[in-house]
Amino acid sequence: MAEGFRFSHRLKVRYSEIDGQKIVFNAHYLTYLDVAITEYFQEGLEMDVMSLAEQGEFDFVVAKTTLEYKGSARLNDWLNVWCRTSKIGNSSMTMEFQIIREEESTPLLEAEIIYVSYNPLTQMKQPVPGFVRERIEKFEGKELTK
Structure with missing residues (x-):
């Protein structure tokens, strides 16, 4: 388990994902990371983001991504993609990720992604809805508004 993270999603590296270096x-x-954030909302937070988006209540888009590669995953590796919300602003959410090969503790990748709360009906950014903020803070076990 990655320290300070409450949610992970497990996946296996497929042949189509490796390159000429076999990584x-x-x-x-x-x-x-995209798969993990989807599962974070669906499984961890028990939120149907697709329905919320269709109703114009909440969706999110990527504003900034920072990746730090520390190692390489290989074909058939089982990976745990850990994610957590570290900060919620007015209209943004900062998420942190670690990808760790199963049975190991050292991350292969660390990432930070800033998502912006988005209304798909108006196609404009919007404040993070209170119910989303509350659900995330309850799941993470702490206040994240800064």
Whole structure:
């Protein structure tokens, strides 16, 4: 378990994700993070973001991504993608991630992604809804507004 993280999603590296060096091609790590954030909302927070987006209540888009590669995953590795919300602003949420090979403790990748709360009906950013903020803070076990 990654220290300070309450949620992870497990996935296996597939053949189509490796490159000529027989390691995961760097862009696929973004896909792994995207899968994990989707599961964080669906499984961890028990929120149906698709329905919320269709109703115009809440969705989120990427504003900034920072990746720090520390190692390489290989074909058939089982990976745990850990994610947590570290900060909630007025209209943004900062998420932290670690990707760790199963049975190991050292991250292969550390990432920070800033998401902006977005209304798909108006196609404009919006404040993070109170019910989303409350659900995240309850799940994470602490106040995240700064």
